[in-house]
Amino acid sequence: MSSDIYAIAHIGDFKLFVGEASKLSQKWPPMLVQLNSGTFPHAMLQQVWDIEGGKRHFSFHTKAEIISDQDILGIEEFLAEAAK
Structure with a gap:
């Protein structure tokens, strides 16, 4: 099963919390609940x-x-990490 990269951005602080999940479209609502x-x-x-x-x-x-x-x-670093 393939997975995809996602990021949660903290607005104003320039922090990205990056993760990977299968069925990405179904990932966000349960994350909000948590x-x-x-x-x-x-x-x-x-x-x-x-x-x-x-x-x-x-x-x-x-x-x-x-x-x-x-x-x-830092998009170049992000893409390099995502390609690994």
């Missing part, structure tokens, strides 16, 4: 989510969206 309930397995992202007040300070992006935005700093 983040909102305080049970997301990535402790750093959960802590930032709790402090910043939830999804209004975050955005969700697919690999295709990231690739198409050439203004993202």
Whole structure:
């Protein structure tokens, strides 16, 4: 089963939390449930989510969206890591 790269961006802080998942279109809603309930397995992202007040300070992006935005700093490194 193939998987795809996604990123959760912390708006205003220029931090990306990058992950990989199969069935990417089905990944985001359960992640929001975990983040909102305080049970997301990535402790750093959960802590930032709790402090910043939830999804209004975050955005969700697919690999295709990231690739198409050439203004993202470090995109070359991201693409190199994604290709591994």
